[in-house]
Amino acid sequence: LSLVETHRLEMGQILIPVFYRYFFAYLYFRSHMMLECSDTSRNPIQLDFPYSFSEDGHLRHKVTCEPYRFTFRLDDVRGTEREHHNLCHYITQHVYDLLERNFHLIRVHLEEDGFVFMSPGALYQPGSLLVLIQDWGTVRSGVWSWKLSAHEGLERGSQIPYLRWAALESYAVIIMNPNEGGKTLEHHVHLVWERLVSRSSAEHIFVVAHGYGGLAFVDLLCYQLEEVQHRVKAVAFLDSSHNLWHQPLGKAGCDWLKSHSRTWILSTKPLNRSVGSLKAGSPQISAGTRCHDSVPTICMESVFRFFSKTIKPKATPTPFEIITRSKSRLKMS
Numbered sequence: 001l002s003l004v005e006t007h008r009l010e011m012g013q014i015l016i017p018v019f020y021r022y023f024f025a026y027l028y029f030r031s032h033m034m035l036e037c038s039d040t041s042r043n044p045i046q047l048d049f050p051y052s053f054s055e056d057g058h059l060r061h062k063v064t065c066e067p068y069r070f071t072f073r074l075d076d077v078r079g080t081e082r083e084h085h086n087l088c089h090y091i092t093q094h095v096y097d098l099l100e101r102n103f104h105l106i107r108v109h110l111e112e113d114g115f116v117f118m119s120p121g122a123l124y125q126p127g128s129l130l131v132l133i134q135d136w137g138t139v140r141s142g143v144w145s146w147k148l149s150a151h152e153g154l155e156r157g158s159q160i161p162y163l164r165w166a167a168l169e170s171y172a173v174i175i176m177n178p179n180e181g182g183k184t185l186e187h188h189v190h191l192v193w194e195r196l197v198s199r200s201s202a203e204h205i206f207v208v209a210h211g212y213g214g215l216a217f218v219d220l221l222c223y224q225l226e227e228v229q230h231r232v233k234a235v236a237f238l239d240s241s242h243n244l245w246h247q248p249l250g251k252a253g254c255d256w257l258k259s260h261s262r263t264w265i266l267s268t269k270p271l272n273r274s275v276g277s278l279k280a281g282s283p284q285i286s287a288g289t290r291c292h293d294s295v296p297t298i299c300m301e302s303v304f305r306f307f308s309k310t311i312k313p314k315a316t317p318t319p320f321e322i323i324t325r326s327k328s329r330l331k332m333s
Contacts, residue, residue, distance in 0.1 A: 214240025
């Protein structure tokens with residue numbers, strides 16, 4: 001071997017073990033992080049968490065006021081787990097407090113380990129009902145993304161902007177909590193539908209489903225098509241994981257989705273630009289971003305505009321307009 005080849009071999013022998021060391025440490029941390037964060041609502045918050053949310057919803061250090069920075073420590077994986085767990089727990093409890101204090105939502109317990117947030121009297125309000133379903137993982141009610149909530153603020157990472165908009169439109173709200181407890185996301189969506197949503201008096205039910213939440217809603221549609229299509233006015237899929245080629249929805253369900261839903265997908269095209277796909281079960285449009293976590297916030301205004309359009313009465317020609325057109329045809333002839 002030449003001197004250069006020998007050097008490369010020696011560097012490979014050094015770098016490969018280092019790479020695997022970091023790689024397996026990351027996998028270990030990720031797996032434990034999911035388990036730790038899955039129990040955030042029952043574990044007591046650590047009093048030494050050095051950050052808090054400012055009035056404008058940004059996470060700042062209590063002493064230095066510096067923005068939040070997460071540090072992965074290879075030599076202290078347990079410490080890294082603990083920091084991430086404390087972060088998840090703090091964001092969860094802070095958002096829960098905002099849901100109850102600022103928006104007056106109430107907790108509705110469904111099973112031993114599960115609950116959702118709901119507007120008081122949501123089941124009896126005859127107007128519109130907004131149902132939010134977040135992605136699979138560890139996020140809880142009121143949160144779209146831990147990462148965005150911690151690094152870019154609650155206006156970007158939480159569901160609070162949706163609640164604010166819903167309040168302006170006088171919508172009642174049900175926020176699902178599919179990652180709470182030990183059951184699957186699909187089971188949670190079915191349960192909330194059966195016990196709450198299906199019993200509401202709302203004339204118009206709107207659903208916003210992010211990521212795997214979209215797959216869970218389509219799963220509900222597969223099993224309760226007639227009831228769902230009778231009650232739900234429109235569905236907004238936000239970078240959804242559903243796939244009609246693998247979910248047995250049937251022709252009637254696919255036809256309903258095409259006319260009652262929109263899918264915002266990751267794309268470099270400008271927001272709301274049409275994006276075609278052979279696998280599309282509903283009209284697909286650009287989310288204006290390549291970041292999965294950012295889709296709900298970026299598309300929010302478009303989502304509510306879509307909902308409003310579905311209940312806006314269609315303009316019908318008046319008798320005067322009809323007569324005028326008839327006369328104009330006669331004159332032309």
